[in-house]
Amino acid sequence: MITRRIFLAGMTGTLLAGMSVPAFAQSNGDRAAAFVKSTGDQIVAVMRGAGTTDQKRKVLGPIIDASIDVDGVARFCLGRFWRTATPDQQKRYTDLFHQVLIGNITSKLGEYQDVRLTIGRSQPRDDNDVVATTLERPNNPPTIVEWVVADAGKSPKVIDVIAEGTSLRLTQRSDYAAYLTQHNSDVDALIKAMHQQLADGKS
Amino acid sequence: MHAEPSTLSAPAAANVGTAVLAKTWRWCIFAGLLAVVLAGCATPPPADDPEAVADFKQTNDPLEPTNRVFYTINNGLDTVILKPAAQAYRFILPSPVRNGVHNALTNLGSPVALTNDVLQARPRRAGDTAMRFLINSTVGVLGVFDVATDWGYPVHDTDFGMTLANWGVSEGPFLYLPVLGPSNPRDTVGFGMDMAFDPFTWVGHTPGMQEFGWARTGLNALDARERYLDPIDQIKKTALDPYATFRSLYRQHRQGEITKMRNDDRATIPVWFPQPAAPAAR
Numbered sequence: 001m002i003t004r005r006i007f008l009a010g011m012t013g014t015l016l017a018g019m020s021v022p023a024f025a026q027s028n029g030d031r032a033a034a035f036v037k038s039t040g041d042q043i044v045a046v047m048r049g050a051g052t053t054d055q056k057r058k059v060l061g062p063i064i065d066a067s068i069d070v071d072g073v074a075r076f077c078l079g080r081f082w083r084t085a086t087p088d089q090q091k092r093y094t095d096l097f098h099q100v101l102i103g104n105i106t107s108k109l110g111e112y113q114d115v116r117l118t119i120g121r122s123q124p125r126d127d128n129d130v131v132a133t134t135l136e137r138p139n140n141p142p143t144i145v146e147w148v149v150a151d152a153g154k155s156p157k158v159i160d161v162i163a164e165g166t167s168l169r170l171t172q173r174s175d176y177a178a179y180l181t182q183h184n185s186d187v188d189a190l191i192k193a194m195h196q197q198l199a200d201g202k203s
Numbered sequence: 204m205h206a207e208p209s210t211l212s213a214p215a216a217a218n219v220g221t222a223v224l225a226k227t228w229r230w231c232i233f234a235g236l237l238a239v240v241l242a243g244c245a246t247p248p249p250a251d252d253p254e255a256v257a258d259f260k261q262t263n264d265p266l267e268p269t270n271r272v273f274y275t276i277n278n279g280l281d282t283v284i285l286k287p288a289a290q291a292y293r294f295i296l297p298s299p300v301r302n303g304v305h306n307a308l309t310n311l312g313s314p315v316a317l318t319n320d321v322l323q324a325r326p327r328r329a330g331d332t333a334m335r336f337l338i339n340s341t342v343g344v345l346g347v348f349d350v351a352t353d354w355g356y357p358v359h360d361t362d363f364g365m366t367l368a369n370w371g372v373s374e375g376p377f378l379y380l381p382v383l384g385p386s387n388p389r390d391t392v393g394f395g396m397d398m399a400f401d402p403f404t405w406v407g408h409t410p411g412m413q414e415f416g417w418a419r420t421g422l423n424a425l426d427a428r429e430r431y432l433d434p435i436d437q438i439k440k441t442a443l444d445p446y447a448t449f450r451s452l453y454r455q456h457r458q459g460e461i462t463k464m465r466n467d468d469r470a471t472i473p474v475w476f477p478q479p480a481a482p483a484a485r
Contacts, residue, residue: 080254108437166451170455171455174447175443175447176443177262178450
Protein backbone atom coordinates (compact mmCIF):
# COMPACT_ATOMS: atom_id res chain seq x y z
CA MET A 1 0.00 0.00 0.00
CA ILE A 2 2.71 2.39 1.02
CA THR A 3 4.75 1.64 -2.04
CA ARG A 4 1.74 2.37 -4.20
CA ARG A 5 1.16 5.68 -2.50
CA ILE A 6 4.80 6.64 -2.92
CA PHE A 7 4.64 5.52 -6.51
CA LEU A 8 1.56 7.66 -7.11
CA ALA A 9 3.17 10.66 -5.44
CA GLY A 10 6.21 10.16 -7.57
CA MET A 11 4.09 9.94 -10.69
CA THR A 12 2.24 13.13 -9.79
CA GLY A 13 5.55 14.86 -9.19
CA THR A 14 6.83 13.75 -12.57
CA LEU A 15 3.64 14.87 -14.26
CA LEU A 16 3.75 18.28 -12.62
CA ALA A 17 7.40 18.68 -13.52
CA GLY A 18 6.58 17.68 -17.07
CA MET A 19 3.80 20.19 -17.27
CA SER A 20 5.89 23.05 -15.99
CA VAL A 21 8.69 22.50 -18.48
CA PRO A 22 7.06 24.50 -21.31
CA ALA A 23 6.78 27.47 -18.94
CA PHE A 24 10.54 27.59 -18.69
CA ALA A 25 11.28 26.90 -22.34
CA GLN A 26 8.86 29.55 -23.60
CA SER A 27 8.81 30.02 -27.35
CA ASN A 28 8.46 33.37 -29.08
CA GLY A 29 4.92 32.36 -30.02
CA ASP A 30 3.97 31.90 -26.36
CA ARG A 31 5.58 35.20 -25.47
CA ALA A 32 3.71 36.94 -28.29
CA ALA A 33 0.44 35.40 -27.08
CA ALA A 34 1.12 36.43 -23.49
CA PHE A 35 1.99 39.94 -24.68
CA VAL A 36 -1.22 40.24 -26.70
CA LYS A 37 -3.20 38.92 -23.75
CA SER A 38 -1.79 41.44 -21.26
CA THR A 39 -2.13 44.33 -23.72
CA GLY A 40 -5.64 43.26 -24.72
CA ASP A 41 -6.65 42.95 -21.06
CA GLN A 42 -5.36 46.45 -20.32
CA ILE A 43 -7.21 48.00 -23.27
CA VAL A 44 -10.41 46.07 -22.58
CA ALA A 45 -10.23 47.13 -18.90
CA VAL A 46 -10.05 50.80 -19.95
CA MET A 47 -12.89 50.37 -22.45
CA ARG A 48 -15.18 48.68 -19.96
CA GLY A 49 -14.18 50.93 -17.09
CA ALA A 50 -15.82 54.09 -15.85
CA GLY A 51 -14.78 57.57 -16.93
CA THR A 52 -15.46 59.97 -19.76
CA THR A 53 -14.13 59.48 -23.27
CA ASP A 54 -11.53 62.19 -22.66
CA GLN A 55 -10.26 60.48 -19.52
CA LYS A 56 -10.11 57.16 -21.34
CA ARG A 57 -8.24 58.77 -24.20
CA LYS A 58 -5.57 59.98 -21.76
CA VAL A 59 -5.18 56.54 -20.19
CA LEU A 60 -5.10 54.76 -23.56
CA GLY A 61 -2.33 56.94 -25.01
CA PRO A 62 0.55 55.49 -22.97
CA ILE A 63 -0.78 51.91 -23.32
CA ILE A 64 -0.90 52.28 -27.10
CA ASP A 65 2.57 53.84 -27.28
CA ALA A 66 3.99 51.04 -25.15
CA SER A 67 2.38 48.17 -27.03
CA ILE A 68 2.14 49.32 -30.65
CA ASP A 69 5.12 50.27 -32.80
CA VAL A 70 3.35 53.46 -33.86
CA ASP A 71 6.44 55.04 -35.46
CA GLY A 72 7.08 51.90 -37.50
CA VAL A 73 3.45 51.62 -38.58
CA ALA A 74 3.45 55.32 -39.52
CA ARG A 75 6.52 54.82 -41.70
CA PHE A 76 4.97 51.73 -43.31
CA CYS A 77 1.74 53.60 -44.07
CA LEU A 78 3.56 56.40 -45.88
CA GLY A 79 5.21 53.80 -48.12
CA ARG A 80 7.51 55.12 -50.83
CA PHE A 81 6.64 58.72 -49.87
CA TRP A 82 8.53 58.39 -46.57
CA ARG A 83 11.87 58.80 -48.28
CA THR A 84 10.82 61.75 -50.41
CA ALA A 85 9.49 63.56 -47.31
CA THR A 86 11.77 66.05 -45.52
CA PRO A 87 12.81 65.22 -41.92
CA ASP A 88 10.48 67.97 -40.73
CA GLN A 89 7.57 66.48 -42.70
CA GLN A 90 8.39 63.03 -41.35
CA LYS A 91 8.26 64.31 -37.79
CA ARG A 92 5.01 66.26 -38.22
CA TYR A 93 3.44 63.30 -40.02
CA THR A 94 4.48 60.80 -37.33
CA ASP A 95 3.15 63.01 -34.52
CA LEU A 96 -0.15 63.38 -36.35
CA PHE A 97 -0.30 59.66 -37.03
CA HIS A 98 -0.11 59.03 -33.27
CA GLN A 99 -3.03 61.35 -32.65
CA VAL A 100 -5.13 60.00 -35.52
CA LEU A 101 -4.57 56.43 -34.33
CA ILE A 102 -5.56 57.21 -30.74
CA GLY A 103 -8.51 59.22 -32.05
CA ASN A 104 -9.68 56.31 -34.19
CA ILE A 105 -9.41 53.87 -31.31
CA THR A 106 -11.18 56.10 -28.79
CA SER A 107 -13.96 56.92 -31.25
CA LYS A 108 -14.86 53.24 -31.07
CA LEU A 109 -14.96 53.20 -27.25
CA GLY A 110 -18.75 53.14 -27.10
CA GLU A 111 -19.00 50.27 -29.56
CA TYR A 112 -16.56 48.11 -27.66
CA GLN A 113 -17.91 48.72 -24.16
CA ASP A 114 -18.81 45.07 -23.60
CA VAL A 115 -16.05 43.49 -25.62
CA ARG A 116 -14.52 40.10 -24.78
CA LEU A 117 -11.19 38.95 -26.16
CA THR A 118 -10.22 35.27 -26.30
CA ILE A 119 -6.61 34.44 -27.14
CA GLY A 120 -6.10 31.64 -29.66
CA ARG A 121 -2.92 30.08 -30.93
CA SER A 122 0.05 31.93 -32.34
CA GLN A 123 2.23 31.03 -35.29
CA PRO A 124 5.25 32.56 -36.96
CA ARG A 125 4.71 34.44 -40.23
CA ASP A 126 7.68 36.01 -42.03
CA ASP A 127 9.83 37.47 -39.22
CA ASN A 128 6.91 38.05 -36.88
CA ASP A 129 4.52 36.12 -34.70
CA VAL A 130 0.81 36.22 -35.44
CA VAL A 131 -1.55 35.73 -32.51
CA ALA A 132 -5.12 34.80 -33.40
CA THR A 133 -7.86 36.08 -31.11
CA THR A 134 -11.63 36.02 -31.11
CA LEU A 135 -13.40 39.26 -30.38
CA GLU A 136 -16.94 38.98 -29.08
CA ARG A 137 -19.48 41.74 -28.72
CA PRO A 138 -23.13 41.40 -27.77
CA ASN A 139 -25.45 41.19 -30.82
CA ASN A 140 -22.50 40.76 -33.18
CA PRO A 141 -21.07 37.60 -34.70
CA PRO A 142 -17.64 36.78 -33.23
CA THR A 143 -14.77 38.30 -35.21
CA ILE A 144 -11.38 36.72 -35.81
CA VAL A 145 -8.69 39.31 -35.13
CA GLU A 146 -5.02 38.55 -35.70
CA TRP A 147 -2.26 40.55 -34.03
CA VAL A 148 1.08 40.70 -35.79
CA VAL A 149 3.79 40.97 -33.12
CA ALA A 150 7.36 41.91 -34.01
CA ASP A 151 10.41 41.10 -31.90
CA ALA A 152 8.44 38.90 -29.49
CA GLY A 153 11.69 37.80 -27.80
CA LYS A 154 13.01 41.14 -26.55
CA SER A 155 10.63 44.06 -26.77
CA PRO A 156 7.39 42.86 -28.36
CA LYS A 157 5.36 45.44 -30.26
CA VAL A 158 2.19 45.08 -32.31
CA ILE A 159 2.85 46.13 -35.91
CA ASP A 160 -0.46 45.17 -37.52
CA VAL A 161 -4.00 44.14 -36.69
CA ILE A 162 -5.79 41.89 -39.18
CA ALA A 163 -9.57 41.83 -38.70
CA GLU A 164 -11.34 39.06 -40.65
CA GLY A 165 -8.54 38.98 -43.20
CA THR A 166 -8.22 42.75 -43.67
CA SER A 167 -4.97 44.31 -42.52
CA LEU A 168 -5.34 47.68 -40.87
CA ARG A 169 -1.94 48.98 -41.89
CA LEU A 170 -2.27 47.82 -45.52
CA THR A 171 -5.66 49.53 -45.77
CA GLN A 172 -4.27 52.71 -44.23
CA ARG A 173 -1.28 52.62 -46.57
CA SER A 174 -3.45 52.33 -49.67
CA ASP A 175 -5.60 55.20 -48.38
CA TYR A 176 -2.59 57.51 -47.95
CA ALA A 177 -0.98 56.36 -51.20
CA ALA A 178 -4.18 57.11 -53.13
CA TYR A 179 -4.54 60.50 -51.46
CA LEU A 180 -0.93 61.42 -52.24
CA THR A 181 -1.22 60.22 -55.84
CA GLN A 182 -4.28 62.43 -56.26
CA HIS A 183 -2.43 65.39 -54.70
CA ASN A 184 0.86 65.50 -56.61
CA SER A 185 2.71 63.37 -54.02
CA ASP A 186 2.65 66.39 -51.71
CA VAL A 187 3.20 65.18 -48.13
CA ASP A 188 2.16 68.61 -46.82
CA ALA A 189 -1.27 68.11 -48.40
CA LEU A 190 -1.57 64.80 -46.56
CA ILE A 191 -0.54 66.42 -43.28
CA LYS A 192 -3.13 69.14 -43.82
CA ALA A 193 -5.83 66.55 -44.51
CA MET A 194 -4.89 64.64 -41.36
CA HIS A 195 -5.13 67.86 -39.32
CA GLN A 196 -8.58 68.42 -40.76
CA GLN A 197 -9.56 64.86 -39.93
CA LEU A 198 -8.48 65.33 -36.31
CA ALA A 199 -10.42 68.57 -36.05
CA ASP A 200 -13.53 66.90 -37.51
CA GLY A 201 -13.21 63.97 -35.16
CA LYS A 202 -13.07 66.17 -32.06
CA SER A 203 -16.04 68.35 -32.94
CA MET B 204 -21.98 47.36 -50.34
CA HIS B 205 -23.76 45.43 -53.02
CA ALA B 206 -25.98 48.39 -53.41
CA GLU B 207 -29.03 48.05 -55.51
CA PRO B 208 -30.84 51.28 -54.87
CA SER B 209 -33.18 50.92 -57.80
CA THR B 210 -34.93 47.87 -56.40
CA LEU B 211 -36.45 49.55 -53.37
CA SER B 212 -39.91 50.12 -54.71
CA ALA B 213 -40.16 46.47 -55.61
CA PRO B 214 -42.27 44.56 -53.10
CA ALA B 215 -45.64 46.15 -53.69
CA ALA B 216 -45.41 47.40 -57.22
CA ALA B 217 -43.32 45.15 -59.40
CA ASN B 218 -44.16 47.10 -62.52
CA VAL B 219 -43.04 50.37 -61.06
CA GLY B 220 -39.92 48.60 -59.88
CA THR B 221 -39.20 47.26 -63.33
CA ALA B 222 -39.69 50.68 -64.88
CA VAL B 223 -37.41 52.30 -62.31
CA LEU B 224 -34.78 49.65 -62.75
CA ALA B 225 -34.91 49.89 -66.54
CA LYS B 226 -34.61 53.65 -66.27
CA THR B 227 -31.75 53.43 -63.80
CA TRP B 228 -29.93 51.00 -66.01
CA ARG B 229 -30.41 53.12 -69.09
CA TRP B 230 -29.13 56.09 -67.15
CA CYS B 231 -26.21 54.09 -65.79
CA ILE B 232 -25.21 52.85 -69.23
CA PHE B 233 -25.38 56.40 -70.54
CA ALA B 234 -23.41 57.71 -67.56
CA GLY B 235 -20.97 54.84 -68.00
CA LEU B 236 -20.30 55.67 -71.66
CA LEU B 237 -19.96 59.31 -70.75
CA ALA B 238 -17.58 58.42 -67.93
CA VAL B 239 -15.40 56.26 -70.16
CA VAL B 240 -15.25 59.01 -72.78
CA LEU B 241 -14.54 61.77 -70.28
CA ALA B 242 -12.37 59.97 -67.76
CA GLY B 243 -10.78 57.12 -69.69
CA CYS B 244 -7.85 55.23 -68.29
CA ALA B 245 -5.37 55.94 -65.53
CA THR B 246 -2.06 57.44 -66.65
CA PRO B 247 0.83 55.25 -65.55
CA PRO B 248 3.64 57.06 -63.70
CA PRO B 249 6.86 57.85 -65.64
CA ALA B 250 9.06 54.80 -66.19
CA ASP B 251 12.07 56.45 -64.48
CA ASP B 252 10.32 56.17 -61.11
CA PRO B 253 10.42 52.39 -60.52
CA GLU B 254 8.81 52.57 -57.06
CA ALA B 255 5.87 54.55 -58.39
CA VAL B 256 5.53 52.09 -61.27
CA ALA B 257 5.57 49.17 -58.82
CA ASP B 258 2.86 50.84 -56.72
CA PHE B 259 0.81 51.49 -59.85
CA LYS B 260 1.05 47.85 -60.87
CA GLN B 261 0.15 46.66 -57.40
CA THR B 262 -2.88 48.94 -57.25
CA ASN B 263 -3.95 47.26 -60.51
CA ASP B 264 -6.69 49.76 -61.24
CA PRO B 265 -6.12 50.81 -64.87
CA LEU B 266 -9.70 52.10 -65.17
CA GLU B 267 -9.40 54.18 -62.02
CA PRO B 268 -10.79 57.46 -63.39
CA THR B 269 -13.86 55.67 -64.78
CA ASN B 270 -14.22 53.61 -61.61
CA ARG B 271 -14.12 56.79 -59.53
CA VAL B 272 -16.95 58.28 -61.59
CA PHE B 273 -19.08 55.20 -60.88
CA TYR B 274 -18.11 55.38 -57.23
CA THR B 275 -19.35 58.97 -57.08
CA ILE B 276 -22.61 58.04 -58.85
CA ASN B 277 -23.23 55.03 -56.61
CA ASN B 278 -22.37 57.06 -53.57
CA GLY B 279 -24.90 59.71 -54.60
CA LEU B 280 -27.62 57.11 -55.21
CA ASP B 281 -26.78 55.49 -51.91
CA THR B 282 -26.99 58.76 -49.99
CA VAL B 283 -30.42 59.67 -51.33
CA ILE B 284 -32.03 56.23 -51.72
CA LEU B 285 -30.49 53.14 -50.20
CA LYS B 286 -28.99 54.52 -47.00
CA PRO B 287 -32.17 56.33 -45.85
CA ALA B 288 -34.15 53.21 -46.73
CA ALA B 289 -31.80 51.06 -44.67
CA GLN B 290 -32.03 53.51 -41.77
CA ALA B 291 -35.83 53.35 -41.97
CA TYR B 292 -35.64 49.55 -42.11
CA ARG B 293 -33.52 49.57 -38.94
CA PHE B 294 -35.85 52.08 -37.27
CA ILE B 295 -39.09 50.25 -38.08
CA LEU B 296 -38.14 46.62 -37.51
CA PRO B 297 -36.60 45.35 -34.27
CA SER B 298 -33.33 43.46 -34.45
CA PRO B 299 -34.82 39.92 -34.05
CA VAL B 300 -37.14 40.50 -37.01
CA ARG B 301 -34.26 41.80 -39.13
CA ASN B 302 -32.19 38.77 -38.14
CA GLY B 303 -35.08 36.52 -39.18
CA VAL B 304 -35.24 38.24 -42.56
CA HIS B 305 -31.47 37.88 -42.95
CA ASN B 306 -31.62 34.18 -42.06
CA ALA B 307 -34.47 33.55 -44.49
CA LEU B 308 -32.58 35.33 -47.30
CA THR B 309 -29.43 33.33 -46.56
CA ASN B 310 -31.50 30.16 -46.64
CA LEU B 311 -32.91 31.07 -50.06
CA GLY B 312 -29.32 31.35 -51.28
CA SER B 313 -28.52 27.78 -50.23
CA PRO B 314 -28.93 26.12 -53.68
CA VAL B 315 -26.38 28.52 -55.19
CA ALA B 316 -24.05 28.09 -52.20
CA LEU B 317 -24.28 24.30 -52.41
CA THR B 318 -23.51 24.34 -56.13
CA ASN B 319 -20.39 26.39 -55.50
CA ASP B 320 -19.26 24.30 -52.52
CA VAL B 321 -19.43 21.23 -54.76
CA LEU B 322 -17.61 22.97 -57.64
CA GLN B 323 -14.92 24.04 -55.17
CA ALA B 324 -14.55 20.36 -54.15
CA ARG B 325 -15.16 21.19 -50.49
CA PRO B 326 -17.27 18.25 -49.25
CA ARG B 327 -17.56 19.44 -45.66
CA ARG B 328 -18.67 22.88 -46.75
CA ALA B 329 -21.21 21.32 -49.12
CA GLY B 330 -22.39 19.15 -46.21
CA ASP B 331 -22.75 22.22 -43.99
CA THR B 332 -24.80 24.02 -46.64
CA ALA B 333 -27.02 20.99 -47.34
CA MET B 334 -27.67 20.35 -43.64
CA ARG B 335 -28.32 24.04 -43.04
CA PHE B 336 -30.88 24.08 -45.83
CA LEU B 337 -32.64 20.94 -44.53
CA ILE B 338 -32.65 21.97 -40.86
CA ASN B 339 -33.41 25.66 -41.24
CA SER B 340 -36.14 25.14 -43.88
CA THR B 341 -37.99 22.78 -41.55
CA VAL B 342 -37.10 23.20 -37.86
CA GLY B 343 -36.10 26.80 -38.57
CA VAL B 344 -39.52 27.59 -40.11
CA LEU B 345 -38.66 28.43 -43.74
CA GLY B 346 -35.22 29.63 -42.76
CA VAL B 347 -36.30 32.34 -40.34
CA PHE B 348 -34.47 30.77 -37.39
CA ASP B 349 -30.87 29.71 -37.83
CA VAL B 350 -31.04 26.48 -35.81
CA ALA B 351 -28.33 24.80 -37.86
CA THR B 352 -25.51 27.01 -36.54
CA ASP B 353 -26.29 25.87 -32.99
CA TRP B 354 -26.34 22.28 -34.22
CA GLY B 355 -22.81 22.50 -35.59
CA TYR B 356 -23.40 23.58 -39.19
CA PRO B 357 -22.07 27.15 -39.39
CA VAL B 358 -22.64 29.47 -42.33
CA HIS B 359 -19.81 30.39 -44.70
CA ASP B 360 -19.28 32.70 -47.67
CA THR B 361 -19.23 31.07 -51.07
CA ASP B 362 -19.93 32.17 -54.63
CA PHE B 363 -18.81 31.50 -58.18
CA GLY B 364 -16.12 34.17 -57.99
CA MET B 365 -14.51 32.08 -55.24
CA THR B 366 -15.02 28.93 -57.32
CA LEU B 367 -13.15 30.56 -60.22
CA ALA B 368 -10.39 31.61 -57.80
CA ASN B 369 -10.13 28.00 -56.65
CA TRP B 370 -9.75 26.95 -60.28
CA GLY B 371 -6.80 29.33 -60.62
CA VAL B 372 -8.48 32.29 -62.28
CA SER B 373 -6.83 35.51 -61.09
CA GLU B 374 -8.98 38.45 -60.04
CA GLY B 375 -7.83 40.85 -62.76
CA PRO B 376 -7.99 44.64 -62.52
CA PHE B 377 -10.26 46.37 -60.07
CA LEU B 378 -13.72 47.36 -61.30
CA TYR B 379 -16.29 49.60 -59.70
CA LEU B 380 -19.62 48.65 -61.22
CA PRO B 381 -22.68 50.86 -61.49
CA VAL B 382 -25.22 49.87 -58.82
CA LEU B 383 -23.32 46.70 -57.83
CA GLY B 384 -20.22 48.39 -56.43
CA PRO B 385 -16.65 47.07 -56.01
CA SER B 386 -15.73 44.04 -58.11
CA ASN B 387 -13.28 42.66 -60.67
CA PRO B 388 -13.74 40.70 -63.92
CA ARG B 389 -13.62 37.36 -62.10
CA ASP B 390 -16.25 38.30 -59.52
CA THR B 391 -18.42 39.99 -62.15
CA VAL B 392 -18.54 36.74 -64.14
CA GLY B 393 -19.15 34.96 -60.84
CA PHE B 394 -22.11 37.20 -60.08
CA GLY B 395 -23.69 36.36 -63.43
CA MET B 396 -23.07 32.63 -63.01
CA ASP B 397 -24.58 32.67 -59.53
CA MET B 398 -27.76 34.16 -60.99
CA ALA B 399 -27.75 31.37 -63.58
CA PHE B 400 -27.31 28.77 -60.80
CA ASP B 401 -30.25 30.17 -58.85
CA PRO B 402 -33.35 27.99 -59.31
CA PHE B 403 -35.51 31.06 -58.65
CA THR B 404 -34.12 32.66 -61.81
CA TRP B 405 -35.78 29.91 -63.84
CA VAL B 406 -39.20 29.79 -62.21
CA GLY B 407 -39.95 33.47 -62.61
CA HIS B 408 -42.77 33.02 -65.10
CA THR B 409 -45.41 31.56 -62.82
CA PRO B 410 -47.82 34.03 -61.20
CA GLY B 411 -46.36 35.72 -58.14
CA MET B 412 -42.82 34.54 -58.75
CA GLN B 413 -41.74 37.77 -60.36
CA GLU B 414 -43.02 39.76 -57.39
CA PHE B 415 -41.27 37.33 -55.09
CA GLY B 416 -38.02 37.83 -57.00
CA TRP B 417 -38.29 41.59 -56.72
CA ALA B 418 -39.11 41.46 -53.05
CA ARG B 419 -36.14 39.20 -52.47
CA THR B 420 -33.74 41.45 -54.37
CA GLY B 421 -35.05 44.52 -52.58
CA LEU B 422 -34.83 42.90 -49.17
CA ASN B 423 -31.34 41.62 -49.92
CA ALA B 424 -30.22 45.17 -50.70
CA LEU B 425 -31.89 46.56 -47.57
CA ASP B 426 -30.54 43.80 -45.36
CA ALA B 427 -26.97 44.15 -46.63
CA ARG B 428 -27.01 47.94 -46.43
CA GLU B 429 -28.47 47.92 -42.92
CA ARG B 430 -25.75 45.55 -41.71
CA TYR B 431 -23.07 47.83 -43.15
CA LEU B 432 -24.56 51.14 -41.95
CA ASP B 433 -22.03 51.69 -39.19
CA PRO B 434 -18.85 50.30 -40.84
CA ILE B 435 -19.45 52.34 -44.02
CA ASP B 436 -20.07 55.52 -42.01
CA GLN B 437 -16.91 54.82 -40.04
CA ILE B 438 -14.82 54.29 -43.20
CA LYS B 439 -16.15 57.44 -44.85
CA LYS B 440 -15.29 59.36 -41.70
CA THR B 441 -11.78 58.03 -41.18
CA ALA B 442 -10.55 57.50 -44.74
CA LEU B 443 -8.92 60.37 -46.64
CA ASP B 444 -9.77 58.61 -49.89
CA PRO B 445 -12.80 56.37 -49.28
CA TYR B 446 -12.69 54.98 -52.83
CA ALA B 447 -9.15 53.66 -52.34
CA THR B 448 -10.02 52.33 -48.91
CA PHE B 449 -13.07 50.44 -50.20
CA ARG B 450 -10.91 49.09 -53.04
CA SER B 451 -8.31 47.81 -50.62
CA LEU B 452 -10.88 46.39 -48.20
CA TYR B 453 -12.82 44.64 -50.96
CA ARG B 454 -9.70 42.92 -52.28
CA GLN B 455 -8.40 41.91 -48.87
CA HIS B 456 -11.79 40.64 -47.78
CA ARG B 457 -12.20 38.52 -50.92
CA GLN B 458 -8.68 37.15 -50.57
CA GLY B 459 -9.41 36.33 -46.93
CA GLU B 460 -12.58 34.38 -47.83
CA ILE B 461 -10.77 32.52 -50.61
CA THR B 462 -7.92 31.55 -48.27
CA LYS B 463 -10.44 30.38 -45.67
CA MET B 464 -12.15 28.23 -48.29
CA ARG B 465 -8.86 26.77 -49.54
CA ASN B 466 -7.73 25.93 -46.01
CA ASP B 467 -11.01 24.23 -45.15
CA ASP B 468 -9.76 20.66 -45.53
CA ARG B 469 -11.69 19.06 -42.68
CA ALA B 470 -11.84 15.28 -42.88
CA THR B 471 -14.89 13.78 -44.52
CA ILE B 472 -14.93 10.58 -42.46
CA PRO B 473 -18.08 10.23 -40.30
CA VAL B 474 -17.47 10.39 -36.55
CA TRP B 475 -18.66 6.79 -36.02
CA PHE B 476 -16.10 5.43 -38.52
CA PRO B 477 -12.59 4.52 -37.32
CA GLN B 478 -10.63 7.77 -37.59
CA PRO B 479 -7.18 8.07 -39.12
CA ALA B 480 -4.43 9.25 -36.81
CA ALA B 481 -4.94 12.89 -35.93
CA PRO B 482 -2.57 15.19 -37.79
CA ALA B 483 0.25 16.50 -35.60
CA ALA B 484 -0.74 19.69 -33.80
CA ARG B 485 0.69 22.69 -35.52
